[in-house]
Amino acid sequence: MKATVIGGGPAGYVSALVMRRLGAEVFLIEKEEIGGTCLNRGCIPTKTIIHNLKHACSSIDLEILMEKKDKIVDTQKKGLMMLLKQTGVKIVQSEAELVNPKTVFLKNTQETIQADKIIIATGSRPRELPMLNFDGEKILSSDDLWMLKKIPKSITIIGAGAIGCEFAWIFYLLGSKVTLVELMPRVLPMEDEDVSKEVEKLFKKRKIEFYTAVKIEDLEKMDNSVQITLSNGKIVTSEIVLVSVGRAFNTECIKTSEIKIGSKKEIVVNERMQSNVENIFAAGDVTGQWLLAHVAYREAEVAAKNAMGYNEKMDYSVIPSTIFTVxxxxxxxxxxxxxxxxxxxxxxxxxxxxxxxxxxxxxxxxxxxxxxxxxxxxxxxxxxxxxxxxxxxxxxxxxxxxxxxxxxxxxxxxxxxxxxxxxxxxxxxxxxxxxxxxxx
Missing domain, CATH: 3.30.390.30 (FAD/NAD-linked reductase, C-terminal dimerisation domain)
Structure with missing residues (x-):
């Protein structure tokens, strides 16, 4: 059995490990860094920063903080690379395109890989809003934040979901003035209402401002700030703006019309993580289900085992979720x-x-x-x-x-x-x- 996995994030590398351990020859294709968003720009970096800020005993040095984050990420990445290589997974550094159900084109080398089974685990990326296109300077995605060279005096965060609330806590601990803007009636709108009320109370206690049930009416970039006018008439001004309003799914690599793509550009799969094409499976964010690394791990197990002839089903009924905020x-x-x-x-x-x-x-x-x-x-x-x-x-x-x-x-x-x-x-x-x- 020859298998190819496109994407080296949580869903991708777990898929590769499982199929290899079940006897397949496995190629794992990743265009950037093994570990995906979670390891390089998401779960691990943010929790590292929060831990260090909560236990800081002196003034904060952003450069030292980032060095600590980089060290932990690099250690995890090296361990993951060692695990993949020792297991016998063949790692290919390249951008990939699925040109038909059995063929993957490697853009970096202009070569192709033929595979009996393919798992697509290309993940997701921060979603833009029409009025809030990322510019890498004043209007930022959660990925862009890691390029900051200095702590902003103020930040407006659009979206008070899990990502928005985690970064609100990070920038509060860094000493920035933080303002959250949320379209829904409450902070953390996907959580139990009592949870939202408690988090809102804790934000107020720390003077983290938030506006709920509001829309953005206007945005103006100035020399050293961004001014946002809200539907409640409030004008919010800050040095930078973080847009955290969900994720867009990375399905651009699919160049064949045979695979069914959903209305949100996600890969449509059944409970076996199988697409409408028999030998093509998908796992992780790109399937548009729960956008959580630990869910991606399980989806990857199900997809990989079924690609190898098993008959497992993905169960979303009991999924613990965690948010690291105030x-x-x-x-x-x-x-x-x-x-x-x-x-x-x-x-x-x-x-x-x-x-x-x-x-x-x-x-x-x-x-x-x-x-x-x-x-x-x-x-x-x-x-x-x-x-x-x-x-x-x-x-x-x-x-x-x-x-x-x-x-x-x-x-x-x-x-x-x-x-x-x-x-x-x-x-x-x-x-x-x-x-x-x-x-x-």
């Missing part, structure tokens, strides 16, 4: 509104971090754990956390949602003391009005 956010399963709209007779358990000894020890007492259960069946259907280490804590509850666990089964589980995980245990008890350390 306080970490972790979510899984149904939001409260979703559960209610599905006709579920819900009950909620909520426990504040402020009542946790460990939260006081680490001086991070903001936030809460919220667990949602079906009152009739006692099944846990969702959970949402705002607070320290929410990105880690959410996985205990993800297991509960995945296994359709009963709240009564878990409420008496003993959690080690003093830990933040005790907040999860108390929230489970609160479903039955039995939380021990919660003031009624």
């Amino acid at each position: 306080s970490e956010v972790g979510s899984v399963g149904l939001k409260e509104k979703e559960a209610t709209e599905k006709g579920i007779n819900i009950k909620k358990g909520i426990f504040p971090f402020r009542a946790s000894g460990k939260a006081h020890i680490i001086e991070e007492i903001d936030g809460f754990v919220k667990v949602i259960a079906d009152r009739d069946s006692d099944t846990i259907v969702g959970a949402h956390i705002v607070g320290a280490d929410a990105s880690e804590l959410i996985h205990e509850l993800a297991v509960a949602v995945k296994l359709k666990a009963k709240a009564k089964q878990l409420k008496d589980l003993i959690h080690s003391h003093p830990t933040l995980s005790e907040c999860v245990g108390e929230a489970l008890k609160d479903l039955f009005d039995e939380a021990i350390h919660k003031i009624k």
